[in-house]
Amino acid sequence: MQSIRISKLPPYVFTMINKLKKEARAQGMDIIDMGMGSPDLPVPKEVRDELCNAIHTKHINRYPAGDGIIELKRAIAYWYGKRFNVDINPSEEVVVLIGSKEGIANMSAAFLDRDDYALVPTPTYPIFFNSVIMFGGNLYNLPLLPENDFLPDLDSIEPGVLRRAKILYLSYPHNPTTVCVDKDYFKPIIPWAKEHRIIVSHDAAYTEICFDGYKAPSFMEVEGAKDVGVEFHSLSKTFSMAGWRVAFVVGNAKIMKILAKMKSYVDFGCFNAIQKAAVRALELNDEIIDETVAAYQRRRDVLCDGLDKLGWKHQRPKATLYVWAPIPEAFQEMTSLEFASLMIKETGVAVAPGVGFGEAGNGYIRFALVEEEARIQEALERLAKL
Numbered sequence: 358m359q360s361i362r363i364s365k366l367p368p369y370v371f372t373m374i375n376k377l378k379k380e381a382r383a384q385g386m387d388i389i390d391m392g393m394g395s396p397d398l399p400v401p402k403e404v405r406d407e408l409c410n411a412i413h414t415k416h417i418n419r420y421p422a423g424d425g426i427i428e429l430k431r432a433i434a435y436w437y438g439k440r441f442n443v444d445i446n447p448s449e450e451v452v453v454l455i456g457s458k459e460g461i462a463n464m465s466a467a468f469l470d471r472d473d474y475a476l477v478p479t480p481t482y483p484i485f486f487n488s489v490i491m492f493g494g495n496l497y498n499l500p501l502l503p504e505n506d507f508l509p510d511l512d513s514i515e516p517g518v519l520r521r522a523k524i525l526y527l528s529y530p531h532n533p534t535t536v537c538v539d540k541d542y543f544k545p546i547i548p549w550a551k552e553h554r555i556i557v558s559h560d561a562a563y564t565e566i567c568f569d570g571y572k573a574p575s576f577m578e579v580e581g582a583k584d585v586g587v588e589f590h591s592l593s594k595t596f597s598m599a600g601w602r603v604a605f606v607v608g609n610a611k612i613m614k615i616l617a618k619m620k621s622y623v624d625f626g627c628f629n630a631i632q633k634a635a636v637r638a639l640e641l642n643d644e645i646i647d648e649t650v651a652a653y654q655r656r657r658d659v660l661c662d663g664l665d666k667l668g669w670k671h672q673r674p675k676a677t678l679y680v681w682a683p684i685p686e687a688f689q690e691m692t693s694l695e696f697a698s699l700m701i702k703e704t705g706v707a708v709a710p711g712v713g714f715g716e717a718g719n720g721y722i723r724f725a726l727v728e729e730e731a732r733i734q735e736a737l738e739r740l741a742k743l
Contacts, residue, residue, distance in 0.1 A: 425453025469494030480718030530676035557586030663737035
């Protein structure tokens with residue numbers, strides 16, 4: 358019954374993990390859930406208040422503008438200028454999204470034909486490779502290997518693939534490996550993309566969750582970036598608005614126009630009341646971000662210090678709300694899904710198996726810092742008994 362495209366999608370391992378969590382809870386087990394990156398911190402009160410106020414305004418129930426209300430577009434442009442010193446035209450260079458996942462999926466739908474390749478690092482955020490498969494493009498994996506500092510090797514791409522490549526998907530700070538880059542990393546990518554006529558699509562969802570003095574750059578900061586690409590941002594992590602489903606993409610005006618056209622055929626955009634609340638969130642950014650980052654940094658330190666004591670190898674992240682760790686030596690004969698399943702059954706600690714982010718992630722697991730410090734400490738005590 359399902360289409361050939363859907364049948365080609367890899368198994369969604371998070372569905373399997375959710376089933377195991379459900380079964381464990383049914384047996385009375387207390388699950389410490391560090392699997393999905395779904396923030397537990399509260400949405401700022403001022404943002405919640407703005408949503409409540411907006412709901413009571415006249416005509417708020419009507420269909421929204423598909424590519425975003427102008428007030429939010431202006432707030433995004435102002436935020437970009439203040440945060441990254443980048444000039445964004447709110448009318449032509451911004452599209453508001455129902456979450457970055459929707460925007461990235463529509464990116465693949467709008468630009469990939471049957472003969473086109475998308476260049477996708479692996480492991481990565483699953484929507485990058487899944488959207489390519491769903492919309493009939495050809496997937497070309499760029500393995501992120503420890504010997505390359507988990508960075509894609511663009512020089513290794515086969516010439517025949519390069520001639521047919523349409524999109525390069527990047528994301529820094531990176532999910533799931535937590536690898537970070539500086540602005541100089543992006544500089545050679547721009548002439549490379551121009552030479553090969555490739556769109557650069559950069560997901561920057563974690564630029565605001567940075568630790569130890571690191572400050573993540575924007576791809577748009579680099580001269581010429583708008584000529585070749587776009588950048589996605591989300592309010593899910595910075596403002597804990599994951600369930601609200603609001604994000605945005607900025608960059609090349611021609612790409613924005615095509616993406617907005619694509620969206621106009623498949624959705625009506627984000628609920629206007631949520632967009633108005635998003636304006637308030639961006640206005641508050643400087644007032645709340647330090648407290649948010651401090652909370653995640655404390656959690657990171659508790660988890661990483663504990664993993665050190667357990668002898669579990671890992672890299673202490675400079676950004677994101679994740680810790681990416683190889684499967685411990687005593688369990689390395691297991692797949693990441695098998696080990697994550699064992700963790701739930703034996704300890705009640707849920708993590709994301711690395712294979713869920715692509716086959717190259719199979720020797721790893723990902724912890725999400727979405728539990729309070731005391732719960733993370735309890736998780737470590739349970740893991741010590743494995």
